[in-house]
Amino acid sequence: MQPLPPLLLLLLLLLPPSSPLLPPVPRRSFLSLPLLLPLPVAASPLSPSQAAPALSPALSPKRPNLSPQALADVVRADVAERKFLATGELTRAVYSESCVFVDEIDTYTLDKWIAGTGRLFDGAASSVSLVGDAVASSPTQLSFRFDETLQFNIPFKPRSHLTGTVTLTRDPGDGLITEYRESWDQSVADTLRNLQWGN
Numbered sequence: 001m002q003p004l005p006p007l008l009l010l011l012l013l014l015l016p017p018s019s020p021l022l023p024p025v026p027r028r029s030f031l032s033l034p035l036l037l038p039l040p041v042a043a044s045p046l047s048p049s050q051a052a053p054a055l056s057p058a059l060s061p062k063r064p065n066l067s068p069q070a071l072a073d074v075v076r077a078d079v080a081e082r083k084f085l086a087t088g089e090l091t092r093a094v095y096s097e098s099c100v101f102v103d104e105i106d107t108y109t110l111d112k113w114i115a116g117t118g119r120l121f122d123g124a125a126s127s128v129s130l131v132g133d134a135v136a137s138s139p140t141q142l143s144f145r146f147d148e149t150l151q152f153n154i155p156f157k158p159r160s161h162l163t164g165t166v167t168l169t170r171d172p173g174d175g176l177i178t179e180y181r182e183s184w185d186q187s188v189a190d191t192l193r194n195l196q197w198g199n
Contacts, residue, residue: 063093064174068136087123088114096176125151143167
């Protein structure tokens with residue numbers, strides 16, 4: 001991947017993400033820009049949609065029709081113990097294989113989100129906290145707030161602090177999660193401006 005032209009970088013930094021002057025770059029790709037550095041493709045972070053080839057479907061059986069509380073327990077452990085927002089290590093058994101992962105700009109498949117998240121961030125050096133608890137607002141919807149500091153797998157290891165909300169929607173028939181929707185409390189432009197470099 002070639003470094004982005006200075007003018008495009010300036011537009012990405014200064015214009016709001018919804019501006020019609022901006023190209024349709026996935027949200028994680030905004031954070032995974034060469035970050036003003038001429039990084040080779042091997043060192044550049046990837047968005048989930050640009051990740052390695054899709055993973056094979058999980059061999060373990062699905063866990064359909066969990067109670068809202070049981071699903072909340074699974075999600076809570078994924079956040080607090082496995083830091084899945086930074087590692088991609090979610091409990092696949094509670095997700096439909098056709099689940100879509102949606103953010104402010106793009107949509108990913110289950111395989112692409114898992115692979116892309118795992119490659120984009122250094123999970124061991126990142127922190128992810130659950131703010132409050134995972135709450136089931138209805139039998140088909142569960143949400144939680146998060147507070148995370150993500151360290152990127154690129155030279156100089158920049159870090160980004162984010163807060164926001166994830167909403168999980170369940171199939172009314174089998175209870176598996178069919179949609180993951182993530183929203184941030186801050187804009188992409190503000191997140192870029194607040195990147196922390198080095199130790």
